[in-house]
Amino acid sequence: xxxxxxxxxxxxxxxxxxxxxxxxxxxxxxxxxxxxxxxxxxxxxxxxxxxxxxxxxxxxxxxxxxxxxxxxxxxxxxxxxxxxxxxxxxxxxxxxx
Numbered sequence: 001x002x003x004x005x006x007x008x009x010x011x012x013x014x015x016x017x018x019x020x021x022x023x024x025x026x027x028x029x030x031x032x033x034x035x036x037x038x039x040x041x042x043x044x045x046x047x048x049x050x051x052x053x054x055x056x057x058x059x060x061x062x063x064x065x066x067x068x069x070x071x072x073x074x075x076x077x078x079x080x081x082x083x084x085x086x087x088x089x090x091x092x093x094x095x096x097x
Contacts (some may be wrong), residue, residue: 004031016048043072052083
């Protein structure tokens with residue numbers, strides 16, 4: 001199963017592999033646990049993401065809301081074109097700013 005990982009000493013989560021329906025809830029919860037208790041700005045590195053679906057966007061949106069609710073900013077890095085297109089068509093392009 002794909003799980004996000006926090007890069008040591010930085011406020012960066014790396015999401016790699018595939019995030020499908022079967023593992024989305026676990027991936028989302030694990031990411032939230034890494035974000036928990038650490039206010040401030042975060043980055044999510046997506047360079048090694050193998051596939052992008054609406055499920056991936058839902059996970060990222062949940063993390064985005066968790067970070068921004070604590071006054072931080074969540075920046076997506078190395079966003080694959082397919083994921084960028086799904087975010088745009090979903091009206092969530094604010095996540096890319």
